[in-house]
Structures are given as C-alpha cells and as structure tokens.
Amino acid sequence: MLEVKDIKLVRDGRAILNCLSAQFEKGKVYAVLGNNGVGKSTLSYVLMGLESHRDYDGSIVLDGVRINDLSVPERAKKGITLGWQEPARFTGLTVKEYLTLGGKIRLSSEELLEVLAVVGLNGDYLDRFVDDTLSGGERKRIELASIMIVDPHVVILDEPDSGIDIMSMEMIENVLEKLKDKGTTVIIITHREEIARMADEAYLLCGGRMLASGEPEEIVQFYRKLCDKCQHINEPVRGDIST
Incomplete structure (x- = not known):
C-alpha cells in the first residue's frame, strides 16, 4: 500500500498541496480527478520524489516504510x-534500446512485439528513434509499453491520454x-x-486537497x-494556508 499523509507543499505563500491525504492499495487502479491547476501534477512529482518537489511536509509511506528522504532513483x-x-525525447536512442534499457532487459522479439501490440504499434517502430520524428501520441504509447515491461510496484500516470486521440481509449x-493483472x-x-471511469476508485482534487x-x-x-460550474480560480487562496 502507498499512503500519503497530510502532505503540504507551499510555493510563494500558496499551499499547492494542502494537508492532502490518500491511500492506494496494491493491484487497484485509482483516478485523481480535477481541473487544471488544482495540484494534480504536483502530487505526481511529490510521489516520484523530484528534487524540485522535495520541500513538503507530511509523510509518504510505501508498505509501512516512510520514503520521504528517498531520491528518484531510490x-x-x-x-x-x-x-x-x-514523454521524453532521446536523440540517437531507438525504440528497442529504450524498451530494453540498452539490452539490460532481455526480451525476445515476440515479447517486444506483444507489448507493442498492446499499445497499438507494430514492429516497424523498434528501429525508429525516440525523438521528434515520432509524434507525441506515439511517444506516449512507447512510454506506456516501457512501463508494462519494467513491471512497477506503483505507477503514476500523469494524463495518460495526452496526445492520444479519443479512439485510443480502449x-x-x-x-x-495488464498492469492490474500484474x-x-x-x-x-x-x-x-x-x-x-476506468479506475476502481477515484479521488476528487481541488485546491490541493482531496475533497471526495x-x-x-x-x-x-x-x-x-x-466543479465544471465552480467559479473557483483553481489556485489556493493566499492567507492562512493551514486551513
């Protein structure tokens, strides 16, 4: 289980995340839903431990162990x-090299083709480069394929449909x-x-808090x-950031 306990992150006097708490159980899909500017991406950066987002209060606990002090690699x-x-661009790196970490992950050709098929790509992409010759949607699909390959314990998907057309929801x-099955x-x-709606459970985020x-x-x-009718400016108000 991943637990987020009373996370507060302040920027320029504003609580971007404000006493935010949530629990995420093993093998479930969770949605964190909210309008732009309410702290969604900030939450993902805090969970991943980006250096620019380490100055927060509260606790992040993975399987009973506090991981606040761990870096991104850790x-x-x-x-x-x-x-x-x-998704990132990697000049001079082929899709095959990207998916196998330069050969460190050993996969057969059949396994590579299978994972590409899940994200709607064919084997022709293996020799292409992960750079601007690929569209944002293609790079997003390749990133999703790489995530399935590394078999993570916890994965945070920030706007997974970004750059992907509506026909690709399936x-x-x-x-x-596939991730749930693992x-x-x-x-x-x-x-x-x-x-x-694809999730098992959902949270509603606004003003840096989980509202529901x-x-x-x-x-x-x-x-x-x-939320769609709310006149809230989607930014925490200045003043008492403890409330």
Whole structure:
C-alpha cells in the first residue's frame, strides 16, 4: 500500500498541496480527478520524489516504510514509476534500446512485439528513434509499453491520454488491465471523465486537497455538477494556508 499523509507543499505563500491525504492499495487502479491547476501534477512529482518537489511536509509511506528522504532513483528501485504528461525525447536512442534499457532487459522479439501490440504499434517502430520524428501520441504509447515491461510496484500516470486521440481509449484501458493483472498499483492523474471511469476508485482534487473519494461514477458526477460550474480560480487562496 502507498499512503500519503497530510502532505503540504507551499510555493510563494500558496499551499499547492494542502494537508492532502490518500491511500492506494496494491493491484487497484485509482483516478485523481480535477481541473487544471488544482495540484494534480504536483502530487505526481511529490510521489516520484523530484528534487524540485522535495520541500513538503507530511509523510509518504510505501508498505509501512516512510520514503520521504528517498531520491528518484531510490524510489524507482522500490518500484515507483512516473509516466510523464509529456514523454521524453532521446536523440540517437531507438525504440528497442529504450524498451530494453540498452539490452539490460532481455526480451525476445515476440515479447517486444506483444507489448507493442498492446499499445497499438507494430514492429516497424523498434528501429525508429525516440525523438521528434515520432509524434507525441506515439511517444506516449512507447512510454506506456516501457512501463508494462519494467513491471512497477506503483505507477503514476500523469494524463495518460495526452496526445492520444479519443479512439485510443480502449488501448489505455487494455494497458491498465495488464498492469492490474500484474498486481501493480496505478494512480491516474486526469481531468477527463472517461479516463476516471476506468479506475476502481477515484479521488476528487481541488485546491490541493482531496475533497471526495468513492466509486468513479459517483466522483465523476460530483465533478460534473459542481466543479465544471465552480467559479473557483483553481489556485489556493493566499492567507492562512493551514486551513
């Protein structure tokens, strides 16, 4: 289990995350739903341990062990992986090299083709480079394939549909099912109702706090009826950041 306890992260007098708490159990898919600017990506960076987001209060606990002091590589060794909203480019690195970490992960050609098929790509991509010759959607698919290969303990997917057309929702759902089958805990950061509905459980995030949790459809309806009509500026107010 991954537990987030009373996380507070302040920037320029604003609590971007404000006493945020949540629990994520093994082998379940969770959606963290919210509008832009409410702290969703910040939460993903805090969970991954980015150096720029280590100055927070509260605790992050993985399987009963506090991991606040662990760096990104150390958290990766614990099995935590982040799928970026904007996938990285690697000049001179082929897709095959990227997926196998330069040959450190030994996979047969059949296994590579199988994982590419899950994300809707064919074997022709193995010799292509992970750079600007690929579209953002293609790089996103390749990143999802790499996540399935490394078999993480916990994966945080920041806007997994970014750059991917609406017809590819089935592909994302297939990836989630593959990860669940391996016992991976999946945390989806999203503002899309259809993505949130793919989860087993959902949280609603606003102003750096988890406002509600429950069945995805229940949270989606709450989000649709209240958040879309809310005049909140999606930024925590200045002043008493303890409340």
